Amino acid sequence: MFKRNKRISLLQYWTSRYLLTLFIGLAIISLISAAWIRHTTFENRLEMMEFLADETVYRLTDNSGLSNGPFNGIPGFIRDRERFTMREIDPILYVVDTKGNIITSNRPVPPGSAKNVVSMLDGEEGTKELTIGLEPVQYVVKRKIENSQELIGWVLVVEKKANLTRVNQAYGQLAILIGALALLGWVAIYFLSKRLARPIKQVAAAAKQVQEGSYSVDLPQDSKEKEVYELVTSFENMAQKLEQLEKTRTELLAGVTHELKTPVTSISGLLQAVKDGVVTGQDAMEFIDMAVVETTKMKTMVGDLLAFNHFAVDAIPVKLEPVNVNQLLREAVAQWEVMQEDDSVHVNLHLVDPAIHVHVDIVRIQQIMTNLLTNAKQSMDIGSVTLTLKEQGDTVSIIVTDTGRGIPVEDQAFVFERFYRGENKKYAIRGLGLGLPLSKMMAQSIGGDLKLIESHATGTSFELLLQKATTS
The missing domain is CATH 1.10.287.130 (Signal transduction histidine kinase, dimerisation/phosphotransfer (DHp) domain)
Structure with a gap:
């Protein structure tokens, strides 16, 4: 046995999928933002270490500093890290001579550090990543101390990589921002989905009403x-x-x-x-x-x-052939007049000169004209019907105008509806209400059309459009 799929509401369906899409998007944005924050913070802190090294070299080599000896302690500004906005990290600053002996430092020098400092002096000045033994990865900024273009020592600024990339506060702010966006997105999605679901639910309820027979x-x-x-x-x-x-x-x-x-x-x-x-x-x-x-x-x-x-x-197949439209109209009218029991209605013909050939099925045209003329006769006791031929580009127009009572305004929109019979005909004239709908179908089957032009208390006009026959 096949299990029937469980249906859920439109609101629940779209809200859950919108939220899933939103959370996936926010998660991707969070990862990219965290990586960008980490990278930017790392670059900024490295720049601050480089600035600290450059500033230390400058203070140690200016005239006032050299007057009391080039290594007369680290200047007091080094201890004031607030000035360099380095509250998040606490790098170690070494001032060493050319042999690697530590002259001074901003911290007490732990045992064994001298050996590590000597290993940092390999190479030129700059910034590089360094791993010493089993210690954590560190970054070292090296700057030369020169006096009269003579190398007299080095400034080393050292900090662990973990400290340079630690941004706990920024991650917290990012989490708050992402959480706020998620909440705002959920609220917006919920109300938008609810607004979309409401008219659909109303249409569904109306469809059930129609299904039960109430329109x-x-x-x-x-x-x-x-x-x-x-x-x-x-x-x-x-x-x-x-x-x-x-x-x-x-x-x-x-x-x-x-x-x-x-x-x-x-x-x-x-x-x-x-x-x-x-x-x-x-x-x-x-x-x-x-x-x-x-x-x-x-x-x-x-x-x-x-x-x-x-x-x-x-x-029903149709047989199209080129026919002289003047002759076609004369024969259709003559055939209709033969079937009439009286001559209370007179038919006037206004043909075209020279004659035009149209591409039609003769039998269908005669049926259409019979229906139009019969309807015209039923709308009047005594009167006339005028058939006027007009050439309109690639088509020929046959306008059938009577002098009858006309079609009520409320019935005019439904004259081509199948089985529709107006109040004037419903009880006065026997029939099924198929004459005009059938005539329109026949006209369209041969590439033409049948239209109601106008109808009022003094008469009605229909227009039959036929395609011209192509001349070789």
């Missing part, structure tokens, strides 16, 4: 972060869209049931009347004719459903 979500819109604001607003828009789709689905089920039930009931009643002999002779034939009409209507609605589903999954 009325209320999320705060005061997020300053662009991404969080887009997440919240997108989710609210999605919830509203789902609510609209759920409403449309419910209306679809009721509408399809009603629209299919009505002709089935009519057909059943008409045929039953003929069968039972309620009507005979010519009346029976009329009942049969009415049943055939109802059957045709039902067949049309089922065909619309099948066609829409096929177009929705790109299952």
Whole structure:
């Protein structure tokens, strides 16, 4: 059996990882800072030892010092280490003659030191690291004592390496600083993660609400972060869209049931009347004719459903060919007029001269024009529809304008939504609300498009865009 991964909260997840990253970063900074402090302190103390050696040589060789003998004790300034800001170390200062005999020192000379001092005189003056026997590593600063360019002795400043690199106080200050930064970073990370987690938790709670079937979500819109604001607003828009789709689905089920039930009931009643002999002779034939009409209507609605589903999954291929757009429009209008039972609506054509060829599927264009003209006729009792052709760069525009009642403003945004039927049509005209969505799909399948230009109380205008045929 596979174990399900344990889930932790976003706040805990990101806080722990941010803190881990912060502590690793601070640890690296601490090591680098400690090494830098150690190195800098070491260099500064070596410089102070060199300064002490140079100053001692200067005091021993100036005129006032030589007047009483060159080795008349170490000057008093040497004992005052505060002057040289050397409170952290306490180097040993030797003044020796050319043979290595210790003339004087700032400390009592321990037994055996004379031998070690002699070993320090090898080489030229300068600063070097020295190891004598088993003693700790020391640094020695050597300076010559000369009188009239004659070597008369040496100044040696000696200190253990451990003392030169000891910076306990600086390490303590660094630890306090790093600790303060860690605390400040933890507080900042905690509150930032909490601020980031809050809207996500709210969206997650709203998602559960939507999952349970309630689409009325209320999320705060005061997020300053662009991404969080887009997440919240997108989710609210999605919830509203789902609510609209759920409403449309419910209306679809009721509408399809009603629209299919009505002709089935009519057909059943008409045929039953003929069968039972309620009507005979010519009346029976009329009942049969009415049943055939109802059957045709039902067949049309089922065909619309099948066609829409096929177009929705790109299952219907289109056959594109170059066609004269003037001739295409005349044939589409003529075909529609033949199917009309009356001539209450007149169609006006405004064609282009010279004629233009478009790259289309003739059958699909005829279906689109039939849908547009039928919708136009349904919007008016008596009137006219005007079809205007316009050339627009690489496309040809067919504008279909009627003089009907228009589409209500609240319905205009949904005219291309599948199964959507406005209040004006819902109970007055039978249908499934697939005409315009299907027409738009067909237009897009041949590289064009179908748009609603405008609609008001005196008429509506749709625009069908078609691609020009390329000329070789």
